[in-house]
Amino acid sequence: MMFDRRLVQNFDWGLLLLVFLLGCIGLAILYSAVTAETPLPQKKIFIKQLIWFSAGLAAMVLTFLFNYKKLDRWAQPIYVVCVLLLIGVLFVGKYVGGSRRWLSLGPISIQPSELVKIGIIIMLARYYSKDANTQGFTLRELFKPFILVLIPFALIVKQPDLGTAMLLVLIACSMTMFVKIERRSLVCLVAFCAVSVPMVWFFLKEYQKRRILVFLDPDRDPLGAGYHIIQSKIAIGSGMIAGKGYLKGTQNALSFLPEEHTDFIFSVLAEEWGFIGSGLLILLFLILIFWGLKVAQGCREPFGTILAVGVTAMIFWQVVINIGMTMGLMPVVGVPLPLISYGGSSVITSAICIGLLLNVSMRRFLLN
Amino acid sequence: MTAALEKYLKTADHDWYKQRLLGVMVCALAAFVVLFVRLIYLQVIMGDEYRRLSLNNRIRLQDIEAPRGLIHDRNGDLLVDNRPSFDVSIILKDAAPLDQTIAKLSRHLDMTSEDLFAKIKRTKGVSSYQPIVVKQDIGRDVLAAIEVHRFDLPGVDVNVRLRRHYLNEQSSAHLIGYLSEISSDELKSGKYEERRGGDFIGKFGAEKAFENYLQGKRGGRQVEVNANGQVVRILKTVAATPGQDIYMTIDQALQKKAEALLEGQAGALVAMEPTSGRILALASSPSFDQNIFVNGMSYKQWDALIGNPYRPLENKAIQAEYPPGSTYKIITALAGLQEGIIDADTVFHCPGHYRLGNRVFRCWKRGGHGKVHIIKAIAESCDVFFYQVGRELGVDRLAWYAKAAGLGARTGINLDREAPGLIPTAAWKKQRTGVPWQEGETLSIAIGQGFNLATPLQMAVLTAAVANGGVRYSPQILQNIVTADGQILYSFKPQVVGKLPVSKANLELVRKGLWEVVNGKRGTARQTASLEEIDISGKTGTAQVFSRKGQESMKEEEIEDHLKSHAWFVAYAPSAHPKIAVTVIVEHGAHGSTAAAPVARELIKAYLIDRGPDGLLKAQSADSLSLTQ
Incomplete structure (x- = not known):
């Protein structure tokens, strides 16, 4: 079956349209972020992002062309490659701002920690889809997925990239909660965490404690993270209902919003487009999340369902953490806003996620 | 038989997943509601206040310099201390009308307007809200003149900065060493994470060897300024940690x-x-003389040091x-x-x-x-x-x-x-x-x-x-x-x-x-x-x-x-x-x-x-x- 007409009939045009809309909004804000009110317009960044979007489109198409069920078999090799890339980063990675996250492959550099998120989702979907039952997983059964997550987690913490490591844990936890944890095991787990977290805290060094406290409460660092959050809140709040108008943002000016084209892109949008624009963007993301869950619901076999849930969880957490951070609800971490933030690895990862959703969606009626 | 049946009953089927998904949707919705509420709070309820603060970027950061540790000899005699120096800087956004302000400032500083503009142009890429230092270490007379005409010089600021001062000219220069401005290579090296361009670091002798003890830690404050760039409120302060004093073994x-x-x-x-x-x-x-490294030396002075056949450095x-x-x-x-x-x-x-x-x-x-x-x-x-x-x-x-x-x-x-x-x-x-x-x-x-x-x-x-x-x-x-x-x-x-x-x-x-x-x-x-x-x-x-x-x-x-x-x-x-x-x-x-x-x-x-x-x-x-x- 090289080509099946039902694939075209079942293609999820609605999801594609939604993603296209988000992508366009992203490009529009990015253009504002890199040109408005800055003494040095960085049009190059915009051009680069256009190129990344094209690459992302290709990655997305590649991801939905083959039957996703093959991923069940490819899960282990994919996982191993991801872990090897992470180990590679530790040894030959590029140092940027004190941490090693990038791997240079000729002219482009990639962030393996982004790809590893997808690797983990596929791996867990494979494991959970085999043994899922209505009683939920016991602690013993959860040991293997725990190790599977721990390895990349430790490697990412070592980079160090606390934000991505945390994201990995959140995705894994979401998937695990979805397939259910057996009641007694859950109680044990919660009790264990309640005891061990203060214990770990006790063993941390002073500077590590301080870093975590600042992470949880940016106000403790009024000259760094705390200042960024204040500026971000001013940017968002000053947009009021109607916004200051496209390309008219002022907080955007260099050095007031940090990383305004990556982590704080939402603040730029909120300032220029006001509540109308930013509310709409959040709404679009909510629709995207529900769409992903609908895809999971439509799928009639566990691997596809869990895969779709995992991918949706990843988008969900990034959106909530990123937007929450710019509004001062969340710790300050370098988590990009999917489809909106600048950055090759982020765009490609988001595109692959969408590709996976499209893949599961269009093959929902195919039987093995 | 019953075991098999039980297993069958416990198998996660499509309906079970559907039911689980319903729970997931509720959680997701709840999270987004929180985002919406927060957005409404920031943009609708607090909007006016934030709009006011955003005009002229009212919330800014100011540095508090950490005084560098002093250096003594074994008997406690002071060898190196810090003296206050006054640097004039200008914040372009606040300095409107720029031409007039620069013209007035140039008269006080005894520099031509062209010189001042040249200095400002050199810092291309710096935000127009960032102070640009145009003249360092002005004398007290100039300081008084600028302070008196402050209202006439919008966006112009005078900052006190501590400058290293080597008390005994030429004495123990090689042992104590000297400070000078951090180079771009040193900034990129990752060894000076806390440092920024324009900072002074130990480059030679004890000043370099004990840099980590002497330097201290910079502090700063979040301030709210008015439309002229003057501080109206200090929001938060992080005090600077002064550097540690060094006592050398020399007499x-x-x-x-x-x-x-x-x-x-x-x-x-x-x-x-x-x-x-x-x-x-x-x-x-x-x-x-170590002081010329701190105060900036002319090419002639540098050539004289480098060209001296007796290798003074x-x-x-x-x-x-x-x-x-x-x-x-x-x-x-x-x-x-x-x-x-x-x-x-x-x-x-x-x-x-x-x-x-x-x-x-x-x-x-x-x-x-x-x-x-x-x-x-x-x-x-x-x-x-x-x-x-x-x-x-x-x-x-x-x-x-x-x-x-x-x-x-x-x-x-x-x-x-x-x-x-x-x-x-x-x-x-x-x-x-x-x-x-x-x-x-x-x-x-x-x-x-x-x-x-x-x-x-x-x-x-x-x-x-x-x-x-x-x-x-x-x-x-x-x-x-x-x-x-x-x-x-x-x-x-x-x-x-x-x-x-x-x-x-x-x-x-x-x-x-x-x-x-x-x-x-x-x-x-x-x-x-x-x-x-x-x-x-x-x-x-x-x-x-x-x-x-x-x-x-x-x-x-x-x-x-x-x-x-x-x-x-x-x-x-x-x-x-x-x-x-x-x-x-x-x-x-x-x-x-x-x-x-x-x-x-x-x-x-x-x-x-x-x-x-x-x-x-x-x-x-x-x-x-x-x-x-």
Whole structure:
């Protein structure tokens, strides 16, 4: 079956349209972020992002062309490659701002920690889809997925990239909660965490404690993270209902919003487009999340369902953490806003996620 | 049967997943509701307030500089402090109308408007809300003028910045070092994470070595400014942590004495406490003014420093490597005694030369020393005696003793750019030049010529070890580190790094010889290094700068200045229970006995005799001069 007409009939045009809309909004804000009110317009960044979007489109198409069920078999090799890339980063990675996250492959550099998120989702979907039952997983059964997550987690913490490591844990936890944890095991787990977290805290060094406290409460660092959050809140709040108008943002000016084209892109949008624009963007993301869950619901076999849930969880957490951070609800971490933030690895990862959703969606009626 | 049924019932089917998904949707919705509520709070409820704050970017950050730690000598005398300087900066966004403001400012600053614009243009890429420094360190008159016309100069700000100030111009410049502006390479290196462009960091000497203690931690404040850029409210403050104060082991008065003694000559002096390794004085001549590195120097000043043939920027005590000359005979003597090649009674005959194959090696004394034993050989620095000892030892055994005495390797003093010196071995030469070792070269080595190289500091450590009975101490310059609130973080502890591998009796023989150098009837430094009040022991050295083959009859006085030999003197005193070990080198000083020995003597005298009743050395003053006479 090289080509099946039902694939075209079942293609999820609605999801594609939604993603296209988000992508366009992203490009529009990015253009504002890199040109408005800055003494040095960085049009190059915009051009680069256009190129990344094209690459992302290709990655997305590649991801939905083959039957996703093959991923069940490819899960282990994919996982191993991801872990090897992470180990590679530790040894030959590029140092940027004190941490090693990038791997240079000729002219482009990639962030393996982004790809590893997808690797983990596929791996867990494979494991959970085999043994899922209505009683939920016991602690013993959860040991293997725990190790599977721990390895990349430790490697990412070592980079160090606390934000991505945390994201990995959140995705894994979401998937695990979805397939259910057996009641007694859950109680044990919660009790264990309640005891061990203060214990770990006790063993941390002073500077590590301080870093975590600042992470949880940016106000403790009024000259760094705390200042960024204040500026971000001013940017968002000053947009009021109607916004200051496209390309008219002022907080955007260099050095007031940090990383305004990556982590704080939402603040730029909120300032220029006001509540109308930013509310709409959040709404679009909510629709995207529900769409992903609908895809999971439509799928009639566990691997596809869990895969779709995992991918949706990843988008969900990034959106909530990123937007929450710019509004001062969340710790300050370098988590990009999917489809909106600048950055090759982020765009490609988001595109692959969408590709996976499209893949599961269009093959929902195919039987093995 | 029931088990199978039970398993079937528990299998997660599509309906079960659907039900789980419903729960997930509820959770997701709840999270988004929180986002919406927060968005409404920020944009609708608090919108007006945030809009006000966003006009002119009202919330800004201001730095609070951390005062850098002060540097004292061992007695607490201040050597380096910080003085306030006033820098004028301008914030472009607040300075409208810019042309008029600049024109007015230029009149106060005595600069043309074009100059000011040029300065501003150079900082391209900086946010227009970031202050740009246009003139540093304005005088108090200018400061007063600007403060008075403040209302007329929107966006112009004067910041107090602490500037490093070296109190004693030219003094201990190499030891203390200097600060200067951080370079872009250093910023990129990742070693200075807390630093920013325009910051000053230690670049040389103790300022660099103890950078981490001295620098402190910058603080800052979040402030709200009005439309003219003036602070209306301080929102949050993070106090700066001041740097820690450093107490050096040097004695400032002794240091100044050392510098005065070397004045007008190129050379170095190291004085150490033999029983601890404390550096008491460390001087390198000529010196330079550290303040010009902080205040910014002209190209002319820089060229003068770099172009000076006497290399003022080099710390000759640790960076310069010289052939040790006859001071090296201490090593040859120790090795010969310990290896049993000679003993106290061994006598060689010195006819004034020594024949090896068809080559003739001369003794410095043409007429010869006649019958020589070890003590006389050291006292009169008989070359022929040491030729024979060296020849029997061989180069590698000699090198082993030299290395055991700390030569040929960095001492590890806490100062930058220390040179390792060089102790040759046969294998080293073969590898380096491809030519096997020649026996004649061993003879040169034995009297400290040839490939041998040592720094004055290495010789000081060796001298101190001979002085204290054979213990090698690590030379240290740091006495105490004290926090701003008076807590002592670090205190000096002597550190033993090795022992001279010789017996007490053999060392005693050499010490006897060194005593004779100064106090014996024919000692090479008997007229130039001896003091009435105390016994000094020492050894002269004359390090040839060029080979005099074929011109051996030439007298030192006839040679051009820059080809004259370097003059060494190593000494310790009082001979019986030494309290100070001194090494002096005078470049092209011709003879150790005449150029270097008096310097060492005067320094020892200053340290051991010219002290006031309080135990402290008297500063360079008229009464201390009268004591000298």
